[in-house]
Amino acid sequence: MVELPLVAGRLKGVRFAGYPSQLAVLAKCRKGETDLVHRDGKWFLAAVCEIEAEPLNTEPVDWIGVDRGIVNLATTSDGDNYSGRRLSRYRRWQDRKQEKLQARRTRSANRRPKRRAKREARHAAHMNHKISKEIVAVAKRTGRGIALEDLQGIRTRVRFCRDQRVRISSWPFHQLGAYIVYKAERAGVPVVTVDARHTSQMCPRCGYTARGNRPTRDAFRCRRCGLAGPADHVAGVNVRNRARSAWVFVNEPAPQRI
Structure with missing residues (x-):
């Protein structure tokens, strides 16, 4: 009470x-x-x-690379794929409803879009909570850390087509990253952020990087060694490999001055 x-x-x-x-x-x-x-x-x-966090795992056995996207909200280096098609369908359905309400031009119709926007935001947050909870649980169970791409300022760095601008503006990638970070901190799972450039165009086997390695949005095929697979999975593997290098660099002993 x-x-x-x-x-x-x-x-x-x-x-x-x-x-x-x-x-x-x-x-x-x-x-x-x-x-x-x-x-x-x-x-x-x-x-x-105020919930006390578990002791941080300072010696992870490996890393889980997480590639965040639009069609697939998250794809891990383990091959786990969290599709965003359901969220995209939900948003398209909400857009159609909003267009019908705007065509009525009544006072009640003008109030409804605000409620629908809140409902859509809650739906996206619910999906991000489920995805982040599962990724952190896998990392904790296997003794690994989580590696994320640094997507800060991506909306201003990359040019998008006109039909992609609405999807990019409503892309909840930052929220998903924030959920993963705070859930991982509570569970004692380390999180590192790596450079996001060319993660979906670089071959994780030979290191060859080119736009031609990704002939379509979903497919990857290295033009040098022939490695092929889903593009988002390859990006997750590259994120994991960069986390390995970054963690070794951070934890190497400082040079002693003579």
């Missing part, structure tokens, strides 16, 4: 509900203030909880 401060006085003994896992965390780790939020006709308690 909680107490709510009101103008007329404090209201005591207000009951609230939640998932058993959430209530257990709230009872054990709550610290600070709790806010009462009204959203979509419902009241929510936003409580601050």
Whole structure:
């Protein structure tokens, strides 16, 4: 039960509900203030909880490279693929609904797009939570770290076609990376960020890099050694290999001065 401060006085003994896992965390780790939020006709308690992270694994046996994309939201170096087609279909369905509402030009139709935008954002966040939770669980179970591409500023670095601009602007890659980072920190899994350039055009076997190595969006075929496979999987393997090099460079002993 909680107490709510009101103008007329404090209201005591207000009951609230939640998932058993959430209530257990709230009872054990709550610290600070709790806010009462009204959203979509419902009241929510936003409580601050401080959860101690597990000890960081400073000696991972290897790394899981994660390539983030649009068609495939995430593809790992292990070959696990998390398709984004379901999210794309959902967004196209929402766009069609919004176009119909805008054609009505009524006051009620003007209010609905805001609610639909929030619903779409919650749907994307739910999918990113599921993907990040599974990737971190695999890394923790196998004693490995997680390697991510540095995609900071990619929207300004890369030119896209007109039909791709809307998809890129709504691409939740940053949110997925943030979810992986904080879940990994809680589980004690190390995370490194590597250079994202040419990860889908470089051959992980011979190192040859060329645009011709990727004849289509989904296919990769090295023009030098003939290595072939899914382009997103190859990118994930390159991210993993770069993480290996970066981790060795970071952890090598500093040179001693004579």
